[in-house]
Amino acid sequence: MYLHLTFVTHHARHGLFFPIGRAVTSTIAPTSAQTNADLAGLYRQMRRVRTFEERVGELFVRGESAGSMLHLSIGEESAAVGVTAAMRDGDTFTTHHRGHGIFLARGADPKRMMAEIAGKETGYCGGKGGSMHIADMGLGHLGANAIVGGGIPAVVGAGLVAKRRGTGAISVAFFGDGAMQQGILYESMNMAALWELPVLFVCINNQWGMGTRIDQATRATALHERAQAFGLAGETIDGIDVLAVREAAQDMADAARVGRPGFLAVECYRFFGHARKDKSPYRSDTEEAEGRARDPLARAREALVAEGHDLDALDAEIAAEMDATIDYAIASAEPALDTMFADVYGPSAPEPEPVSMRLDRILARE
Amino acid sequence: MYLHLTFVTHHARHGLFFPIGRAVTSTIAPTSAQTNADLAGLYRQMRRVRTFEERVGELFVRGESAGSMLHLSIGEESAAVGVTAAMRDGDTFTTHHRGHGIFLARGADPKRMMAEIAGKETGYCGGKGGSMHIADMGLGHLGANAIVGGGIPAVVGAGLVAKRRGTGAISVAFFGDGAMQQGILYESMNMAALWELPVLFVCINNQWGMGTRIDQATRATALHERAQAFGLAGETIDGIDVLAVREAAQDMADAARVGRPGFLAVECYRFFGHARKDKSPYRSDTEEAEGRARDPLARAREALVAEGHDLDALDAEIAAEMDATIDYAIASAEPALDTMFADVYGPSAPEPEPVSMRLDRILARE
Amino acid sequence: MAGLEKLSYRDALRRALADAMREDEDVFVIGEEVGRYGGAYGVTKGLIEEFGADRLLDTPISEPAIVGAAVGAAMAGMRPVAELMYVDFLGMTMDQLCNQAAKIRYMFGGQIGVPMVLRTQGGTGRSAGAQHSQSLEAYVMHTPGLRLAMPATVHDAYHLLRQSLRQPDPVVFIEHKGLYATEAEVDLSRPAPDWGRAAILREGEDLAIVSYSRQVHHALAAAEALSQRGVEASVIDLRTLNPLDFETVRAAVEIVGRAMVVSEGPMTAGVAAELAARISEECFDYLEDPVVRVAGEDIPISVSVALERASVPTAELVLRTAQRLVA
Amino acid sequence: MAGLEKLSYRDALRRALADAMREDEDVFVIGEEVGRYGGAYGVTKGLIEEFGADRLLDTPISEPAIVGAAVGAAMAGMRPVAELMYVDFLGMTMDQLCNQAAKIRYMFGGQIGVPMVLRTQGGTGRSAGAQHSQSLEAYVMHTPGLRLAMPATVHDAYHLLRQSLRQPDPVVFIEHKGLYATEAEVDLSRPAPDWGRAAILREGEDLAIVSYSRQVHHALAAAEALSQRGVEASVIDLRTLNPLDFETVRAAVEIVGRAMVVSEGPMTAGVAAELAARISEECFDYLEDPVVRVAGEDIPISVSVALERASVPTAELVLRTAQRLVA
Numbered sequence A, B: 001m002y003l004h005l006t007f008v009t010h011h012a013r014h015g016l017f018f019p020i021g022r023a024v025t026s027t028i029a030p031t032s033a034q035t036n037a038d039l040a041g042l043y044r045q046m047r048r049v050r051t052f053e054e055r056v057g058e059l060f061v062r063g064e065s066a067g068s069m070l071h072l073s074i075g076e077e078s079a080a081v082g083v084t085a086a087m088r089d090g091d092t093f094t095t096h097h098r099g100h101g102i103f104l105a106r107g108a109d110p111k112r113m114m115a116e117i118a119g120k121e122t123g124y125c126g127g128k129g130g131s132m133h134i135a136d137m138g139l140g141h142l143g144a145n146a147i148v149g150g151g152i153p154a155v156v157g158a159g160l161v162a163k164r165r166g167t168g169a170i171s172v173a174f175f176g177d178g179a180m181q182q183g184i185l186y187e188s189m190n191m192a193a194l195w196e197l198p199v200l201f202v203c204i205n206n207q208w209g210m211g212t213r214i215d216q217a218t219r220a221t222a223l224h225e226r227a228q229a230f231g232l233a234g235e236t237i238d239g240i241d242v243l244a245v246r247e248a249a250q251d252m253a254d255a256a257r258v259g260r261p262g263f264l265a266v267e268c269y270r271f272f273g274h275a276r277k278d279k280s281p282y283r284s285d286t287e288e289a290e291g292r293a294r295d296p297l298a299r300a301r302e303a304l305v306a307e308g309h310d311l312d313a314l315d316a317e318i319a320a321e322m323d324a325t326i327d328y329a330i331a332s333a334e335p336a337l338d339t340m341f342a343d344v345y346g347p348s349a350p351e352p353e354p355v356s357m358r359l360d361r362i363l364a365r366e
Numbered sequence C, D: 001m002a003g004l005e006k007l008s009y010r011d012a013l014r015r016a017l018a019d020a021m022r023e024d025e026d027v028f029v030i031g032e033e034v035g036r037y038g039g040a041y042g043v044t045k046g047l048i049e050e051f052g053a054d055r056l057l058d059t060p061i062s063e064p065a066i067v068g069a070a071v072g073a074a075m076a077g078m079r080p081v082a083e084l085m086y087v088d089f090l091g092m093t094m095d096q097l098c099n100q101a102a103k104i105r106y107m108f109g110g111q112i113g114v115p116m117v118l119r120t121q122g123g124t125g126r127s128a129g130a131q132h133s134q135s136l137e138a139y140v141m142h143t144p145g146l147r148l149a150m151p152a153t154v155h156d157a158y159h160l161l162r163q164s165l166r167q168p169d170p171v172v173f174i175e176h177k178g179l180y181a182t183e184a185e186v187d188l189s190r191p192a193p194d195w196g197r198a199a200i201l202r203e204g205e206d207l208a209i210v211s212y213s214r215q216v217h218h219a220l221a222a223a224e225a226l227s228q229r230g231v232e233a234s235v236i237d238l239r240t241l242n243p244l245d246f247e248t249v250r251a252a253v254e255i256v257g258r259a260m261v262v263s264e265g266p267m268t269a270g271v272a273a274e275l276a277a278r279i280s281e282e283c284f285d286y287l288e289d290p291v292v293r294v295a296g297e298d299i300p301i302s303v304s305v306a307l308e309r310a311s312v313p314t315a316e317l318v319l320r321t322a323q324r325l326v327a
């Protein structure tokens, strides 16, 4: 509990928030063989996310990324992995601008992800989307969004469809603490509760929204209480323990499947700057050090190693897997210019006329 | 308490909501001479509102109103009168589409109001605004709104100004229960709490939003709990007792003036249809009868008459005052057509060029 | 449904929704007061009896989430008809409409579409004031990825809505509040022009009038009056502004050499501007006169009956302008 | 501040805000990351030190309420500068901007105005994708009651913002993300054209190029290149789209008889459409050729560097088109 306690005092000092609800029990290390087996699997996924994000940073440094608006989820792996572990085939979800990890944990191909982040034709969206708009609809991903809160109401619609068709699927909206101040979240939660939809709202509270700390964005930092006030099950969980996150998510997902929508806030810390060029001058080194010390990946690794697991080989294998994504992205071609006019409308419709073609016609007159 | 109790069971039967918070004590009749003096004044204002709204209905029936989108606040007088009684000179406020009563209770001239409702040049807005957009900025009215929830965030800005200038003024947003499902309310309440603004949010819960009963719009009908979850003082009060409403509003206004924003829901009943053409086929006669039995005006009158007051002369005087508003409105002229291009921009700027003038210029070519 | 029958614009819209819902289990309506109340303008009245509350889903007053939920339902495989009670509320929903619905197919590389219809109504005529009387179709026409249909006739109220419900992309379907009560003898079994094709309602050699929605009726009235004086005008009802059937417009303009566009929306940077610019640039050598724009004033709409009426093109203005143009 | 100095567009904007805040206690900035962070693009960097957190008010991520709060503050007597980090977020705020800010003076019969500035930035150039690269000025230009300023130069970044802060009505002030780093030797004590007046940056007898914001620089580059070939083009920077200084445009077009309008926004129903329609109708008898529109493609913006670049007018396209027009 030591680390946990120091973090509490740290919270007090820096005005970060002591995780409430289950959180207090979440630092107890797993014991049963079962949970260890699970933990190993969860560790593997978290490591893949961590390593992938590190490679995204490398892609940027090498000048091979499409732009610098790349938001790394390092430090938030337990939210992505713990919650998606409670999801099933057929479930749908929407993600935010920091959603690489969630998408990867749901089964995305990191090669095609990296290629999309590089804006290449082999990317999931053929270079049209980029880091903030990667998705594979085949995996139930209803889209990543660059509008804070923009992807939230879609799960209400997906939930309506699941309920009407009785598929037993749930739809999960992932978003950050910053989105807690967007009104559309409350409209969406109200509808989910009113219509008893199989929907889950997951707030990844990494304490920061760009340069604004959660207590600088609101006075009401017990975020789950807002959901409760709208009639949803609401809970805040400490992201330090991926097993605890998965357990909380599992309970909420089970309830959602039978029409009791829920809201889960996962307390974690944004280890690095907001986007690639942000050095976080607005927060103290102490805070960053202590925030980074709350590392769900390191926590899981400790527990497994303490149980005698040797994870070096696994880590190396994952490193190799992710190295390959960079080579793949760099080797891939830019999308052909004529793809630019496709996909604005359905395939059977004529494409928009290029401006140059319009000009040719007008200037051709004699 | 009889009336009150029957209403409770009625609630249970029809799924309307038992007023919580102070409401339970609100049916105790006033005793002290002081409160009676107050009650007499409050009765007078409520009667003026009631009679004015009845005349608005008459204006429509006589075919003299500008359109039929006229929303009467009959049954809600205690909210308008009780809350505005807690306001001071210099306080500002915004109202919704059913705001005639609030504006009148804040000191508006009913003649100019009726003229505006008739779309005449003598109206508060020269016939440009109409029933849903009457205001007298001189009275601190920052506008009536036809967008549900549209006027709410303005009080955040007005609150910022009052706080910065240390005027001691508060800004009050009045809106209906339907606006409780508009996200902008939560964004606004969050800002008010975060910045400790002298702001009050007043929800006039008349149980219906057009043809949708509050429990058909949300599962979370204890509306004040939402405000509490955002860090504001929150309370629900039974509108049957105007003194109780004023008292609750006074406490909240006092707190708001020193930077503790609040939310007050006033439980009442929309006696008539949503707008003039709506006969409310979507609700039962029983419900309407019992809802209309919860009449804050009748309640106040009973109490005063029981104390020996004779109110007939007062009622007659008010009837005469309001009759005159109709004559005034009808006698007033339509706005001159050339006023149409004024007020789009500030007075020093040229007015937009009329289409006909543009056409004259283009067609004049030879 | 063969044979002539007397139908109102409102009834035709209701019929289109009912037929579509009978044919396709996945079609459902979501919006404020669409079920029990039957729609603020009565378009969905009675439908809840046949199709139930699940398929006429009454919502809280939450426009952004209504459109957002429709986007999600469309992505998840159904075909929602979201209703905005007034087009004036579009502003609350433009993020979901323009950043989400309009861009999802493209942003994600064509993986998925958003086959939804956003039904709404606009225009003047009820003294409803500045926030309930607007014509905002230009915002939609300017946004890549959104289709835009605006029926002028009872026949199109039915067929354009049916066609909209077969599109793979989001369609904003804007009715005119001033047309709901208009009636016509129609045979709905008679086919309508294909999706994206304009209708030539009248042919003439002297002038081409291009319009859509309610203003089409002003254009027709003006054409009739002109005809009394021996002047013959073509009248084109665009029906959809995206797709825009410019070829039909071009053909008519190149024959007559004179064009007038009529729109109720504010003139500046509006639909009339696009039509006039397009005709001017593509038919330049055929034009004997400038393309004339008759459109709404660049001002808000007043509640005063007199001011409201004068704020948008009247049949008289359309006629007067046409007369001077051909003079 | 007299004398020549080297300044960036970003610095000039910051200077304008600082000078305005020093002169007028009532001016304050409200928006996301405007204070401690210094603005997503660094425009407000450092201002919080001089003016404090009350006047550089960092907000939660609540765009609708940010604009709504600014509207209220303006009505209550102060002069807020609300910041939208990206113009792409305009969709979330259009109810507060277009139904409230734009209509309040009118709806209430001229009792009160809404003297606020909505600062934001748009345009391509950073591979920011479909929701962070748009040019949405047409929505604003189409809305009666809103002023619209779009500075192209360092000198205007300062002066147009100062002028915007003196208007009695809401001004949407749209910067271009691709211009922040551009530097110039400017003397800010040199007066700028009056509010609402266009700037003639170059005069020529062969062609008039009308543009605004970043595309002005493409127009100038094209004009220079044409000049090498003995073709002289006038280049007009509109500076504000509302008010629109059409008289300056008319004068130039009537002299040369040929006009090209250049805009980064999507072509259909955009700013270029209004300019082309207006020139075509008002200068009809002077035009030797159709007014040519060079504008953004009617598609969303891709993250791919190659596709993004090709989605809006490039200097090459502007030049090539101008050459063919005068050929």
Ligand SMILES: Cc1ncc(C[n+]2csc(CCOP(=O)(O)OP(=O)(O)O)c2C)c(N)n1
Pocket: A071, A097, A098, A146, A147, A148, A149, A175, A176, A177, A178, A179, A180, A206, A208, A209, A210, A270, A274, D032, D061, D063, D085, D089, D092
């Ligand atoms: C509607 C909207 N407003 C503002 C932004 C700019 N922005 C991008 S991310 C961000 C911070 C979001 O914080 P949070 O929701 O906590 O997510 P995190 O970045 O911490 O993962 C902001 C303000 C945006 N993209 N969309």
Ligand SMILES: Cc1ncc(C[n+]2csc(CCOP(=O)(O)OP(=O)(O)O)c2C)c(N)n1
Pocket: B071, B097, B098, B146, B147, B148, B149, B175, B176, B177, B178, B179, B180, B206, B208, B209, B210, B270, B274, C032, C061, C063, C085, C089
């Ligand atoms: C944004 C918006 N959505 C919908 C409407 C249509 N409308 C006008 S009033 C109303 C019901 C409002 O109910 P409530 O807020 O409870 O106010 P009440 O009418 O009961 O006073 C609706 C749906 C509107 N005017 N604005």
Ligand SMILES: [Mg+2]
Pocket: A176, A177, A178, A204, A205, A206, A207, A208, A209, A210, A270
């Ligand atoms: Mg965050």
Ligand SMILES: [Mg+2]
Pocket: B176, B177, B178, B204, B205, B206, B207, B208, B209, B210, B270
């Ligand atoms: Mg109500």
